[in-house]
Amino acid sequence: MKASTCVAAALLALGSLMSVDAAAQQQLTYTTSWIGNSFGFGDGKWMQQDIQAINVAPDGTVFTNSPWDESGSEIGAYKNGDKIAVAGATHGWGAAGGDAIASNHAYLYAAMSIGNQNNRLVGADYPPAGQTWFGITRRTLANIAVGALFDSGIGNSANATKNSFLRVNAVATGTDAGIRGLAATDSELFASDTSGNQIVVFDANTMRRLRSWSVAAPGRIAIDTDGSVWVISGFGTAGASVLHYSPAGAPLAGTLALPAGTLAADIAVSPSGQIFVADNGPKQQVLVYDKTASGATKQTGALGTRYGIFHERKGAPGNWRLNGITGIGFDRAGNFYVAQNGEGPRPLGSSTVGQGAVLESYAYATRFNWRLQGLTFVDGAAFDPATPDIVYTGSKRFTMDYSQPPGREWKYAGFTLDRFDFPDDPAFHQPRGVRGEPIMRRIDGRPYLYTLDPGAHYLNVYRFDAAHGEVAIPSGLFAQNPLPGNWPGGQPAYGEWMWRDANGDGHVDANEITGNPSTGSTVGNGFWWVDTPGNVWLATPASGIREMALQGFDLAGNPIYSYAGAKTFAMPAPFSRIARIVYIAETDTMYVSGYTGSLPWDAAHWKEAGRILVRYDNWSSSPTPVYAIALPWNTASNPQVTPVGVAVAGDYIFVAELYTPKVDVYDARSGQLVGYMTPGAAVGNTTGWVDVYLGISAVRRDNGEYVVLLEDDARAKILMYRWMP
Structure with missing residues (x-):
């Protein structure tokens, strides 16, 4: 009828x-x-709905990562206020993006996970029943949609990223063992195995494991101009600290003294050697540290309006009114980049996709450059x-x-x-x-x-x-x-x-x-x-x-x-x-x-x-x-x-x-x-x-x-x- x-x-x-x-x-x-997005998709572009981490290449290309974007832009690339690429192969068929990203002169490295969709996906590309893999996908900088395969690489045999996934953790489904920090030189890749309480170092070209050292709940990583390594320890906690190591893992002087109430979300080193720490606590600022002649560090300032978007007319957006900082970085010219999602980094075990993504660029502490928004x-x-x-x-x-x-x-x-x-x-x-x-x-x-x-x-x-x-x-x-x-x-x-x-x-x-x-x-x-x-x-x-x-x-x-x-x-x-x-x-x-x-x-x-x-x-x-x-x-x-x-x-x-x-x-x-x-x-x-x-x-x-x-x-x-x- x-x-x-x-x-x-x-x-x-x-x-x-x-x-x-x-x-x-x-x-x-x-x-x-x-309404609410910098792009409408008529031009084939859209600003992703969440950003959990960014990496800034020397030429100002900003690479982003998040566990989920509804249309598959978990990993994206942006430059000069425009979207220039989507990595793909991190969405569906068990795949998801992640919470960390890094690059060198040859490759892009991004945290991701591979599951089996409640045991429905079987075969060598997928973990066995009841298990999820967390690790790193490696892509070519020339085309981030194409995997840079390596001998021990696995996964994605049916697409252009075949055998370019490095399994770091294999855990029971429902456990979050994601990588929460990545940093790369042309020879080595540093990864925060947060749930494993260690920094793991891989050969950036062969992806073979080289060494590791213990750090309590490590988060973001930054490599200094002298090759030393800065690590946020105590990911997601009010007691987080920023520790200093040699590339081999030996503790170094210069541990940063964070003000009370700081929620350290990310760390970056400017071309001049200053150290910047994103504070996702109530102050919503980026702390600036200088090095002294003795090798110590001292906070010398802060970028951004104190209390961010909640300063004075609370909730009113504007330049330097930050809101949920998830990533910071610099290009070789000293331009500053900051990603926000209205919340901050995703807690372990959370499936949040944020409260809307904002990616901004400033000429360091002065001129506003550009802003992209994916707000709903x-x-x-x-x-x-x-x-x-x-x-x-x-x-x-x-x-x-x-x-x-x-x-x-x-x-x-x-x-x-x-x-x-x-x-x-x-x-x-x-x-x-x-x-x-x-x-x-x-x-x-x-x-x-x-x-x-x-x-x-x-x-x-x-x-x-x-x-x-x-x-x-x-x-x-x-x-x-x-x-x-x-x-x-x-x-x-x-x-x-x-x-x-x-x-x-x-x-x-x-x-x-x-x-x-x-x-x-x-x-x-x-x-x-x-x-x-x-x-x-x-x-x-x-x-x-x-x-x-x-x-x-x-x-x-x-x-x-x-x-x-x-x-x-x-x-x-x-x-x-x-x-x-x-x-x-x-x-x-x-x-x-x-x-x-x-x-x-x-x-x-x-x-x-x-x-x-x-x-x-x-x-x-x-x-x-x-x-x-x-x-x-x-x-x-x-x-x-x-x-x-x-x-x-x-x-x-x-x-x-x-x-x-x-x-x-x-x-x-x-x-x-x-x-x-x-x-x-x-x-x-x-x-x-x-x-x-x-x-x-x-x-x-x-x-x-x-x-x-x-x-x-x-x-x-x-x-x-x-x-x-």
Whole structure:
């Protein structure tokens, strides 16, 4: 039976309602653009989503490494503000990038790992069942996508990096034994075996092991102008130190005295012989050390604004306002390079991909040279209700100038996540450890940010004040079920709960947590929505729709909600399961998408927005269905066609498809299909999946233009369509 026929049948009991078929479509006339990445991919380039380590070649080429980039740019090369190469063969089929990188005049050496995808990959290229390999891939500088093989090299027999991987550690799957530091001369390669508490030295040409020496949890390595070796010991700890060795491993004088509170993230030596240490602690600076005539070292200064991006107007980006330093380096001309990801180096065992990558170059401590940004990943975006000229993602604020050409309309204006003042931000303790999908509201003129995790299990609430600048202050949390682990203390062992920051300190205290006494159970895979007056709605999968009305504000400015004041609307006909809702309070209109008895839910498609969308008028008093739309659905095709997100703005409904790069547009007044939008040439005619529950938003500008924003799961950006009906 056709989907439209099923919809009509499901609605027969409700009277003579229109069923809209999505079969015949026409492409609309619109402009494709994007937000949050220095490149759109129309030129074949994208700025990677995370940088864990950099190496700077003498000519200013910056090589980067990270364990994961969604489109395979774990290892990239950049020069003069441009992306010039992607290494490849570090993504998929068991392969991943890593946390260290180095080069000499012939080769690029990068940390990486090889797994077997839960024992599904077998053969000489892969570790045996239950095991993961950590080691070093060697590439030619002439073409970093090509492996520089060696006698003991293994792996990747089916691609251009065959037999160019050096296995350093073979460990049980789930153990992080990655290399956390690399440095190279033309004859030797120094590697930090962090989990093995040793520095291992290899012949840079044959890759044979030469020697090793003990260092407690070694991290980054730098080779001095005299050939001696500097090593960060105590990787990832507040007690880290910077030690000095001969190339043979003999301790030398000159150990650096780090100020209290320093979190040493990287170390570099300038052409003049000064030593630089990246401090990823609260000060967010790069410490400068000079050598004395006696061979000792002395701190003589620091690069960067004290407290980085959190100085004065907290969260405001700008030159030398550093944020999560992961790598530093110099070229032969003395230009300084710094990589950031909003967090700092990945802790052992963590799978984080950072809070957005930034790569900058300065003419040492003076002139700004260039900056590249890849700021969003698995992030939705939302417009500030005060103006469509301001866009929020989970942790960023952008200002818009729609007069600019595609990809140049946006400017990074704010980082709203503060890990130093608010380490208890619920986002850090939820899936992915980031804020992802925003709903921005103005209540009594004041801005409030609500965010969902990718699967919409949790709704976080944030307020703003002048003292914290751009930073969103943790204000509240709604949880459909307990968070995994031991955070926060005081959450119920079972069932729904909420938190409100009653004392206004932005931290979660046990006495601020309230369980839901009326359910005593988890809600399951529901979906949160916040309407313009600030009321919180929860669409439960099978128990109807609940409204928690805003009760006012406490003395700290936090919105007040109560389970006792909640109102539940029964499952509206014809639905048997709800997936998404959009409630327009100004017109008392509810849009519901989901499944019916004849269009049933399928657990294999758990994240979809459903197979039918119905508009209801007079929702709060007497819900009246107006029309039903058969949403695009074909699970037999390749790729499958299913919807994942719904947005309503002005006179139109915008439905994002999941596996296919397409937005279907319907007239919100009649339910009639208007047409569709797909990515244009500016973004390479492609985009990644919209892979989250709240991955689409839309607004109508005063000039009548509609702007539609979508999560792009592939290339660290927000996809943007601009359409004038």
